[in-house]
Amino acid sequence: MNIAFGHSNMDMDCLGSLLLVKKLFPDYRLVKSNLIHPAARKLYTLYEDYFDFLHPEELQGEGIDHIIIVDTCTAVRVKEYFNHIQHSDPRIRIFDHHNRERCDILGASVEGGAYGATVSYLGKLAMARGISLKPEEATIALAGIYADTGRLTYENVxxxxxxxxAYLLDMGASLRLVKSFLDNIIEDDQILVLNQVLLVAGTSIIQGHKILLSYLDLEEQVRGLAAVVDKVMDVENPDAYFAFFFIPRKKTMLLIARSQKVRIDLHELLYVYGGGGHQSAASLTLKQQDGPEFYRQFLGYLENSLKPAVRARDIMSRNVHTIRDNLSLLDAALFLESKDLTGVPVVNDQGIVSGFLSLRDIMKGRKASQMHSPVKAYMTKNVIVSDGQLTMREVERIFYKHHIAHLPIVEEGKLVGVVTHWDYLQYKKAFSQ
Ligand SMILES: [Mn+2]
Known part of the structure; x- marks a missing residue:
């Protein structure tokens, strides 16, 4: 007998991959995990029939010739299946998209690409073989890609x-259904916790980062808390979020964290306490805790461990061109053109920033046929300047609020740099370091 399975606690990428294995290797039976990830439960419940799963217990006493494993290379994550496989010496083939070089499943051959999802690797094989899928099958597979890639926006895409x-869309995948599977908040107690958390969550500025914190006592463990935390993250949009859930009766502390900044590495931060995960998502469970005391202690730890946020002075352009306010508009226009600039700070006799001249201002002068007027007649006089300490979040706010594209940075009365839209976008592109 030939069998295929994924990791314990099957998620949507795992399910999508298994579905594709069934199409690519029809003589393999799929085996289900005894645990379904809360995020995949809705999809699993509705499409269970498409998989025709065996339970791990049904492997007992079977002779297994070949095994396909999807979406993991880690032995502990497939232990529940191997516990039921005896008297067999199967050949093992793995399809995965994570740390494939660190495979600890002995004797297995490992294939895959550094793709956003395992579905994408198996999907390429299916495309190459010209396999057609039913719309329902395509929907299941596409949900796997969307889930593992944050709707095709993560770094791993x-x-x-x-x-x-694109292939799955051609096969009739429904984006409307995929979207509904990605919405993970379906249980009443999740909604209850979501509302409570939104009431108690508060923001602190720590090392220049906007950090959201919430602390909630729970009577019982609630399933799908990670989805609640993701939702709060969406609503509040902090740089990072630390959600503390404490179960007093069990003295158990559960900490779930999310980060939007490379500089805030949650795996590194929680590893110290025995937790972990990824840079952008990690969690920690501790028993025998005093909840409020742990919370206080962890805040102190954050103050000391977070790397300082990037500030305006770290990303500003330092070689700043300036013009004098008595220059003619015509000369200013030629100057901007020669330097390929869209705007320039204007300084007075004392070298103090007295205005800002943009292409827009020059256009006004041109329309009025006043190109020989001095710059000071057309420049923007109430120029918004800032100092280099400004965080990137504040820079962003100033850009939007004042509808400007250049923010001169002035320190001790002297112009030391300018932050432009370009500088800001480069910073964002580097994943908000
Ligand atoms: Mn995956």
């Missing part, structure tokens, strides 16, 4: 994820 997504 590559061209193949898009190619396979």
């Amino acid at each position: 590559c061209r193949e994820d898009y190619e396979v997504a």
Whole structure:
């Protein structure tokens, strides 16, 4: 007998991959995990029939010739299946998209690409073999790609994820259904916790980062808390969020954290306490805790461990051109053109920033046929300047609020740099370091 399975606590990428294995290797039976990830439960419940799963217990006493494992290379994550496989010496083939070089499943051959999802690797194989899928099958597979890639926005996304997504759309995948599976808040107690958390959550500025914190006592463990935390993250949009859930009766502390900044590495931060995960998502469970005391202690730890936020002075352009306010508009226009600039700070006799001249201002002068007027007649006089301490979040706010594209940075009365839209976008592109 030949069998295929994914990791324990099957998620949507795992389910989508298994579905594709069934199409690519029809003589393999799929085996289900005894645990379904809360995020995948809705999809699993509605499409269970498409998988025709065996339970791990049904492997007892069977002779297994070949095994396909999807979406993991880690032995502990497939232990529940191997516990039921005896008297067999199966050949093992793995399809995965995580740390494939660190595979600890002995004797297995490992295939895959550094794709956003395992579905994308198997989807490429299905495309190459000209396999057609039913719309329902395509929907299941596409949900896997969307879930593992944050709807095709995470850093791990590559061209193949898009190619396979396009193929699945051709096969009739429903984006409306995929979207509904990605919405993980379906239980009443999740909604209850969400409302409570939104009431108690508060923001602190720590090392220049906007950090959201919430602390909630729970009577019982609630399933799907991670989805609640993701939702709060969406609503509040902090740089990072630390959600503390304490169960007094069990003295158990559960900490779930999310980060939007490379500089806030949650795996590194929680590892110290025995937790972990990824840079952008991690969690920690501790028993025998005094909840409020742990919370206080952890805040102190954050103050000491967070790397300082990037500030305006770290990303500003330092070689700043300036013009004098008595220059003619015509000369100013030629100057901007020669330097390929869209705007320039204007300084007076004392070298103090007295205004800002943008292409827009020059256009006004041109329309009025006043190109020989001095710059000071057309420049923007109430120029918004700032000092280099400003955080990137504040820079962003100033750009939007004042509808400006250049923010001169002045320190001790002297112009030391300018932050432009370009500088800001470069910073954002580097994942808000
Ligand atoms: Mn995956």
